[in-house]
Amino acid sequence: MLDTGAPLLKNFWYLVMPGNQLRAGATQALTVMGEPLLLGRDRDGRAFALLDICPHRGIPLHYGSFDGREVTCCYHGWKFAPDGRCTEIPSLLPDQDFDISRIKARSFPLREVQGNIWVYFTDRRDDDGGARPPPEIVGVGDGPPLTSISQTFPCDIDQAAFGLMDPTHAAFVHTSWWWKKDARRLRQKEKHFEPAPLGWRMTRHRLPSEHRAYKLLGSNVTTEITYSLPGVRIEQIQGERHAAASLTAITPVDGETTVVHQSLYCTLGWAGLIKPLATRLAHVFLGQDRDVVVKQQEGLKHQPTLMLIDDADTQAKWFYRVKKEWQRAAAEGRAFENPVKARTLRWRS
Ligand code: FES
Ligand SMILES: [Fe+2]
Incomplete structure (x- = not known):
């Protein structure tokens, strides 16, 4: 429950x-x-x-x-x-x-x-956020992203966050002619996770070398995905020649509406040429996530009991636990103790 x-x-x-x-x-x-x-x-x-x-x-x-x-x-x-x-x-x-x-x-x-x-x-007058600055992505320079998009989701921050860390919806939600994931041909996935500051990380692993887009970054392309409070997902893809990264940050408008911001970074010199295409695709992808949330709200307004199952929804459980622990630690005036323990998760997607 x-x-x-x-x-x-x-x-x-x-x-x-x-x-x-x-x-x-x-x-x-x-x-x-x-x-x-x-x-x-x-x-x-x-x-x-x-x-x-x-x-x-x-x-x-x-x-x-x-x-x-x-x-x-x-x-x-x-x-x-x-x-x-x-x-x-x-x-x-x-x-x-x-x-x-x-x-x-x-x-x-x-x-x-x-x-x-x-x-x-913050509620604290003397706190300017300097102790824990905004996240910075290493390996892609100080410059602006290749593209940045934002969409407003009609849901609270938890539902938006669960969407970010949900590895099993893609085959059912992200179906476009140019990105056909076939729900009938799900593959078994196995990824290792470890605790990270105020969250956790899918540890660095090789990406399939047959993917043409990855080859542009050079050989031995690896990726690592970090999730942290209050709702930030950073994926860093590193090849021998170039790097790419995506930053997704969710920001509450209020308790019922959340803006999802997404920025893509790439060190390829000519990446600017594909900016209009990258922006369009990013909008389509995020729009698919938003559409499903709009439909979900029809059910959620009846306040049903929901469930999170292992291992597909384990990360959503972690988010919930990390958030709770953060609030408890703040209320008790003690240091945050990360409830996430290193482990391997398996699912089909
Ligand atoms: S100057 Fe009077 S309300 Fe702003
Ligand atoms: Fe998605």
């Missing part, structure tokens, strides 16, 4: 947007972790995140304007710097003694890593 209900985990970095979707001098309003955010990028290219609520009388700041330096509230014209400091209150007279430096719109720690914007959510 599975008792989900997906509390939103604080004290984590969440991927909120691919960096190329935020132009210099622009702002965008969005909801993440149930909080209204105003994301912006100043004229010098630095991104920032403010709570999208004016500290004066509460109107969303996105109704105001941004000149590339300061956000101006639409109601009484108060101005705020990208770090949230109030810089001007138009109604004040020069001789009125009022210290505007005490006023601050709430700002959120933000980092841009390998072309994606991450925002840190």
Whole structure:
């Protein structure tokens, strides 16, 4: 039996947007972790995140304007710097003694890593997320991804996470003429897993050498997949000449809606040429995952009892246990003890 209900985990970095979707001098309003955010990028290219609520009388700041330096509230014209400091209150007279430096719109720690914007959510004033920075993929450089896509799933973060680590749906869900997995011809799989920081890892193993796409990376192509809280999957494919990687990060809008972000990286110099194709295929794949979740919601709204079976759903069980342990450790003020033990999982897919 599975008792989900997906509390939103604080004290984590969440991927909120691919960096190329935020132009210099622009702002965008969005909801993440149930909080209204105003994301912006100043004229010098630095991104920032403010709570999208004016500290004066509460109107969303996105109704105001941004000149590339300061956000101006639409109601009484108060101005705020990208770090949230109030810089001007138009109604004040020069001789009125009022210290505007005490006023601050709430700002959120933000980092841009390998072309994606991450925002840190915490309840602790002194915590800027520096102790555990956003994940970085090794071996693919600092540059932006070849392609980044995002789709909104009408489900909570647990259901979205289970989808990421579900090895047996592909033959039934990812059926396209160019990627035909035949459900009647399932093959036995056996993969080794070990604990990883705040999650686990499918250990590095060889990929089938007959696959043409893998050959582009050189010989001896291997892969490793890491899953970690709050919902990040990183696959690193390494050949003798080149590397490729995919990052999937799930970000709650609120308790019922989750955005799935996916970025693909590749060190092949000419990979840019296939960007439109890669983007299209990524959308089709993720769209298939989304379609099945939309259908699943028709059943889930009746709150059925669900089950996770071994070994196909063992990773989903791990996710659940890792998450629970993280919450328990935080509540008890002790160190996290990874409940995942190294083991081999077997399934047909
Ligand atoms: S509500 Fe924003 S300036 Fe008054
Ligand atoms: Fe899938």
